[in-house]
Amino acid sequence: MNQKELSLIYVWDAYCGWCYGFSKSLQVFHENHPELPMTILSGGLFIGHKKLPIASYPHIPEINKRISQLTAAEFGTPYQMLLEEGTYTMDSEAAAKGFSALRFFAPERAYYLASSMQHAFYYKGKSLSDPATYQEIAAANNIDPEAVLVRFEDKVSTEDAHTDFAKVQQLGIQSYPTLLLQKGDEFIVLGGGIMTPEKIEGRLASIIS
Template sequence: MSNKFLYIADPMCSWCYGFSHELKQFLADIPDAELDIVLGGLRAYNKQTMDADQRTMILSHWEKVRQVSGLPFDMTGLDKPAFIYDTEPACRAVVTAKILTEDMPTKINFAVFEAIQHAFYAEAKDVTNEQVLAEVAVQALNAYDNSEAFDVASFQESLSSADSKEETRQHFEQIQRWGVRGFPMLLLVKEDGLHTLSSGYAKAQDLRDSFHEAL
């Protein structure tokens, strides 16, 4: 029986970016792991243009994550004129990947999730843009599957569909029902219920310790 995990996160959450690297190391030790991503909607449907104070506050968070995780950051990502920090499109891209790959190993969706994070934080790409998201997601999907099975135009069509938008909204509502207030969160799914392995950023070794304790 495979080990099943729930990963509650948002691709545009900086601590999730730091944590995903640790999670990847943890999962590497568990070849049969199934990882179901539930999208958090950190700043979903935000309509406000980012002002200087917000930018300064967010960049300070990024700097902390950079120091703790050692991961690359391109701090110019927030410098785009009239940038609106809406995390719904990035979350929806992961949901779209989940819909399109339902017959494939769940780790493929984590590959898409990570690719969007890397594009935003390390490459300063605008992952509120559906065209950018489709390009990033398709590249990750094809690289994972070592094929050309996915194409940008089809993915973008699915991404902008009513189904993807509704499914993404359901993810956000589920998080609210569970009362989850912060991301990332990693849960182990067992017959007797859900076991929290991490609430917030954690190192791979901490995840291993929590996992063995839960077993």
């Protein structure tokens, strides 16, 4: 199998704590494999009837403790206050729209933009429904904040978000994070959860060989 025929698909959701925990492992693996192009798709974890105030998910604080223990991910004080207050609504469609708007202007930096979004929420307690959050991320990444705002508010970003959700459904992925290796027409689960970069490397080596 020619390396050029291999690529990665990363399925995530901005409001997925396990994705936040997995992000460091993924970054190391991604940077070690510039030859593997990576497409990032938003999964749509909290849409429709699941789009509820954070207090409707009382298991989140306990899950966050486990994520911290297993991945060393840090949850910031502003986020903890958001969690305790309980009225903040996690809206994965709005987050997917924001990611779409950022990704449009810097597709080659999609992973870092996704990571910046999770840092904004889980560390700084920023809303991923607020256009200002994307303007801040854009400015920090040398992207025109006003252009991102216009894109975010355009219906094209909603369509883009729904396209991502549909692709994830077609792939049959129901848990996040999931890192897939695309090998021709085949999609193979490569990593996710609490996997270390070394474990992902081992899995890649076994698939390629």
